[in-house]
Each structure stands twice: as C-alpha cells, then as structure tokens.
Amino acid sequence: MIGHEPSLPDDWELVVGLEVHVELATKTKLFCGCANQFSSEPNTNVCPTCLGLPGSLPVLNGQAVAFAMTLGRALGCEVRPSVMARKNYFYPDMAKDFQTTQYDQPTNVDGELRLADGSVVGIERAHIEEDAGKTSHVGGGGRIGDANYSLVDYNRAGVPLVEIVSRPEIRSVEQARAYVSELRNILLAIGVSDARMEEGSLRVDANVSVRPTGSQELRTRCEIKNINSIRSMGRAIEYEAKRHVDLYASGESPHQETRHWDEDGGRTTPGRSKEDAEDYRYFQEPDLVPLVPTAEEVAAIDEQLPMLPAQRRHRLTQLAPNSADAATIVVERGQDDLVVAAVAAGADAERLLTRVQNDLAVDDWTKVDAEGLAALIGMETAGELTATQTKQVLAELVNHGGDPRTIAEALGFEAMSDDALAGLVDGLIADHPDEWNRFVAGDEGERRKMQGFFTGQIMKATQGQADGRAVADLLNGRAG
Amino acid sequence: MAHLARLALTEAEIDAFTGQLGDILDHAADIEALNVDGIEATSHPLPRTNVFREDTLRPSLDRDEVLSQAPAAEAGQFRVPPVLGESQ
Numbered sequence: 001m002i003g004h005e006p007s008l009p010d011d012w013e014l015v016v017g018l019e020v021h022v023e024l025a026t027k028t029k030l031f032c033g034c035a036n037q038f039s040s041e042p043n044t045n046v047c048p049t050c051l052g053l054p055g056s057l058p059v060l061n062g063q064a065v066a067f068a069m070t071l072g073r074a075l076g077c078e079v080r081p082s083v084m085a086r087k088n089y090f091y092p093d094m095a096k097d098f099q100t101t102q103y104d105q106p107t108n109v110d111g112e113l114r115l116a117d118g119s120v121v122g123i124e125r126a127h128i129e130e131d132a133g134k135t136s137h138v139g140g141g142g143r144i145g146d147a148n149y150s151l152v153d154y155n156r157a158g159v160p161l162v163e164i165v166s167r168p169e170i171r172s173v174e175q176a177r178a179y180v181s182e183l184r185n186i187l188l189a190i191g192v193s194d195a196r197m198e199e200g201s202l203r204v205d206a207n208v209s210v211r212p213t214g215s216q217e218l219r220t221r222c223e224i225k226n227i228n229s230i231r232s233m234g235r236a237i238e239y240e241a242k243r244h245v246d247l248y249a250s251g252e253s254p255h256q257e258t259r260h261w262d263e264d265g266g267r268t269t270p271g272r273s274k275e276d277a278e279d280y281r282y283f284q285e286p287d288l289v290p291l292v293p294t295a296e297e298v299a300a301i302d303e304q305l306p307m308l309p310a311q312r313r314h315r316l317t318q319l320a321p322n323s324a325d326a327a328t329i330v331v332e333r334g335q336d337d338l339v340v341a342a343v344a345a346g347a348d349a350e351r352l353l354t355r356v357q358n359d360l361a362v363d364d365w366t367k368v369d370a371e372g373l374a375a376l377i378g379m380e381t382a383g384e385l386t387a388t389q390t391k392q393v394l395a396e397l398v399n400h401g402g403d404p405r406t407i408a409e410a411l412g413f414e415a416m417s418d419d420a421l422a423g424l425v426d427g428l429i430a431d432h433p434d435e436w437n438r439f440v441a442g443d444e445g446e447r448r449k450m451q452g453f454f455t456g457q458i459m460k461a462t463q464g465q466a467d468g469r470a471v472a473d474l475l476n477g478r479a480g
Numbered sequence: 481m482a483h484l485a486r487l488a489l490t491e492a493e494i495d496a497f498t499g500q501l502g503d504i505l506d507h508a509a510d511i512e513a514l515n516v517d518g519i520e521a522t523s524h525p526l527p528r529t530n531v532f533r534e535d536t537l538r539p540s541l542d543r544d545e546v547l548s549q550a551p552a553a554e555a556g557q558f559r560v561p562p563v564l565g566e567s568q
C-alpha cells in the first residue's frame with residue numbers, strides 16, 4: 001500500500017469493475033495451429049488464418065473452449081450455448097480488421113468470486129476471444145500520438161483469451177487487489193493459464209467511477225488501461241477516483257472514455273473516446289458454428305475441478321476456527337496440504353497454523369514432512385520445547401529435514417537425562433503422598449487427573465524441558 | 481471505396497466491381513424487403529454445433545515470405561503508418 005496516496009473523502013464512495021484478460025495455456029492459437037508462445041521471434045508464429053489472408057478459415061481449438069468452460073465453472077458461472085462474433089475495427093493489430101470474440105451470447109455468465117476477506121464480487125460474464133497482435137510505435141519518443149510509424153508483430157494475434165468481466169461491486173483498492181490475487185490463484189489451481197502479469201498473460205483494465213456514499217447510482221465511468229502490475233492498479237484506481245471527485249467538486253463531470261495509466265507520471269491520460277458497441281458493428285461470425293455444451297460435459301468439468309482456494313481456506317478454518325488470517329496466507333503459499341496432513345498426524349491445528357504462518361515463510365519447504373511437523377508441534381504443545389527452540393528446530397527441518405527430536409537433542413534442547421528426570425519424579429512422589437495414592441489407587445479418570453498434576457509439576461520444575469511421555473512412563477513404572 | 485480500402489485497381493476493374501457491388505446491394509435490399517417477423521435469427525445455415533480441432537501444432541509460414549508480401553517491413557515486423565488513437 002502506498003501511504004502517501006490520497007484516499008477519497010468520506011462522503012464519496014469508490015465504484016470499480018474489473019475486466020481481466022487471461023491468455024489460455026493452450027499449445028496453439030484459438031483458430032489455427034500456430035504456436036501460442038510468449039517469447040518467439042516476431043512474426044514467426046503466423047499463418048494465413050491469423051494473418052487474415054483471403055480464403056483462410058478459422059477452426060476453433062477444442063482445448064481453448066474446454067479451458068474457458070473450466071474457468072467458468074471455477075467462477076461459479078452458468079455455462080451456456082454461445083456463438084462467436086466479429087468485432088470490427090481498423091487498428092492494424094488485427095490484420096483481418098476484426099477481432100473474433102463473443103458478444104451477446106457468451107459462454108459463461110453470472111458467476112462470483114469469493115475473496116479471502118469473506119466478501120463476494122459478482123462476475124457478469126467470462127467470454128472467449130482472440131488476442132490481438134502487438135504494435136510498437138517508432139519515432140516521436142515512443143509516444144503514440146507522435147509516432148512516425150508503427151511496427152506490428154502478429155505472434156499474439158489469435159492467442160486464446162478469456163475476458164472476465166466483474167460487476168461494478170468493488171468498493172476499495174484493497175478489494176480490487178484481493179480480487180485479482182484470488183482470480184490468479186484460481187487460474188493457477190485449475191491450470192488454464194500461467195497468469196503472469198509481467199508477461200501480459202493476465203491483464204487488468206479497471207472501470208472506475210465514484211458516487212456519493214450511500215447512494216446506489218452508477219455514475220460515468222472511465223476505463224483505465226495499461227495497468228502492468230497489481231501495484232499500478234491500486235495507484236491508477238486511486239488517482240482516477242480522486243480525479244472524478246475533484247471534477248464533481250468543481251461543478252464538472254468526467255466523460256466516458258478510455259484512459260491510459262502513466263506509471264512514471266503517476267496519472268491517467270485520455271485515450272480514445274469510448275466507442276459505443278454500435279461503432280464495432282458486431283455480428284455473428286459466419287465461419288464458426290455455435291458452441292452447445294451438454295449437461296454431461298458440464299458435469300464432467302465440475303467433477304474434475306480441483307479444490308479451489310476458497311475451499312482450501314474453508315478446510316483449514318474448519319480445523320482451526322481462530323486462525324482465519326493464517327489460513328489465507330497458508331493457502332496462498334500452497335502449504336495447506338502439509339498442514340492438513342500434520343493435523344491428521346496429531347498436531348494441534350491452531351498452534352500449527354500459527355507456527356507455519358510465522359515460521360515457514362520460505363520458498364522451499366519440501367524437506368519438511370507432515371509427521372516431522374506434527375512431532376515438532378507435539379513437542380511444543382507438551383512443553384518440551386519453548387517457542388524459540390521450536391522455531392530453531394523448524395529452521396533446521398527446512399534446511400536439512402530429519403527427525404525433530406534428534407535435531408532438538410543435537411541443538412542441546414534435549415529435555416534432560418533419564419536419570420535426572422527419574423530423580424525428579426521420585427522426589428515429587430515423596431513430596432505428594434496423597435496425590436500419589438490417588439494416582440495408584442484411583443479409577444481411570446482420577447489416574448489421568450493425577451498424571452496431569454505430576455506432569456505439570458515436572459514441567460514447572462524443568463521450565464518445560466521435560467518430555468511429557470517420559471514422565472508418564474516413569475509414573476506408570478513406579479506405580480507398578 | 482477502393483481508396484478507403486487501400487486497393488490499387490485499374491479503371492476496368494473499378495467498373496466491374498462497381499457493377500458487382502451494386503448487385504450485392506440490390507440483393508441486400510431484396511432481403512430487407514422480406515417479411516421475417518416470427519423467424520428466429522440464425523448464425524449459420526448448417527444445423528451443426530461444436531466443431532473443434534485438436535490443440536496440435538502445425539507449421540507456421542516462413543517469415544521472410546510473409547513480410548515480402550507486405551508494403552513495408554522492418555526488424556522482422558510489418559511497418560505500418562502511425563496509428564492514431566490507441567489500440568489495445
């Protein structure tokens with residue numbers, strides 16, 4: 001978060017909808033067999049179809065459609081019969097002078113995204129379309145308006161995209177960030193995209209407007225493009241919202257347009273005026289037939305969906321209801337399977353989550369296994385290791401793996417020698433004859449209670465260095 | 481119109497295409513005159529759906545050959561007049 005950025009005055013509310021373009025991780029493009037590859041030499045992944053040469057015909061990539069429907073279901077969308085459409089325009093980034101997309105009959109509609117903070121943002125639609133080529137502007141210092149000419153690379157033209165359009169239900173920059181990060185986590189979980197913002201396989205445009213707090217109206221929005229990171233998105237939204245508030249304050253209004261985020265200048269600048277849908281002369285693509293998913297297909301997709309981040313968080317908070325924040329972080333790091341397995345191996349869930357959140361913030365934790373982790377947390381819970389000692393043993397587990405008890409011994413954390421412990425226990429028995437009688441002669445409940453008493457005394461005397469299990473063995477041995 | 485589409489045509493071609501375009505416009509006018517009330521719009525004349533291809537690579541074109549067809553090229557890319565406004 002950028003501390004010096006101005007936030008909105010209390011009487012204004014932020015209204016944001018996000019349009020996220022996601023490149024699908026297919027081998028080939030949407031309508032032809034050219035490679036869908038990020039870093040190829042310019043214009044080496046092109047053919048008559050993606051160059052829009054006369055006589056070429058598109059054939060839809062079945063894998064792209066499968067990915068798009070999987071994403072739709074992961075977002076809780078209804079997957080519907082859909083048709084492809086032509087969006088006509090005259091920028092050179094599409095050689096055929098139109099982009100094939102979906103217009104009034106998209107594949108996925110009416111979904112939602114559940115964020116880690118418990119809020120829900122509606123998804124209006126998630127439609128299939130093709131990406132455009134890349135234009136770079138030469139001369140005039142790289143500024144588009146002053147360019148002497150432009151260069152076009154069509155490698156990206158025809159790469160399959162899904163555009164996910166949220167409802168204007170985002171109310172803060174933090175929520176916008178959480179939305180993109182949750183969406184990214186879902187994309188990675190279902191494996192339909194590598195979702196790399198820095199390589200442009202995940203791109204965010206933000207529709208920003210403001211309204212008086214408490215009102216339900218939707219005022220004029222501006223669409224902010226050229227957002228290259230989650231951080232830029234936050235800055236761009238804050239800048240744009242403030243601009244709208246200032247305009248209203250001076251008796252003016254923003255007008256609907258596309259604006260560009262200028263990262264260096266920290267501001268948005270006007271782009272083209274927003275086209276109406278009519279300007280694009282949408283019509284159904286005559287060269288492609290409708291997509292009609294069957295109920296069986298959709299059911300099969302649902303069956304194959306992996307566990308999604310929201311479900312993973314839920315799974316952890318079921319185990320540890322007081323550790324919701326830790327659960328979010330642990331799921332984001334992909335450590336929740338380890339945590340669940342360690343709980344199954346006997347670890348106390350709340351203590352474990354706290355430990356993992358605070359002390360397993362490392363890139364590589366593959367040497368830590370569930371049994372070792374459970375044993376370590378068991379030692380901490382039993383008071384055999386102090387918090388500091390537990391952290392040290394965990395750090396050792398991360399670096400070298402191994403058995404936590406052995407590591408604790410090697411680090412000199414070994415509770416105490418068996419003889420010393422036996423001496424302590426004998427001393428306690430002598431000092432507490434009543435309690436000892438109740439341990440020896442009592443029923444099972446009484447015996448457990450007294451075992452707790454003696455163990456507690458030992459732990460007190462040893463500042464938690466003693467091994468609880470060894471104490472129990474000694475007590476049982478002495479009782480015969 | 482040929483100028484708008486950046487096509488270099490001879491006078492004879494312009495005459496021929498003007499006639500053909502006129503025929504197309506006449507045909508569109510005929511269709512417009514039809515009464516289509518109650519008929520649902522179709523996107524495709526064939527009753528087919530779900531036509532897909534496998535996600536398998538096919539060879540792309542040779543870049544030099546591709547760029548040799550362009551009016552101008554530079555650094556392996558198509559060189560085009562400056563773009564006014566913005567593209568995405």
Ligand SMILES: [Zn+2]
Nearest residue numbers: 032034047050
């Ligand atoms: Zn191609």
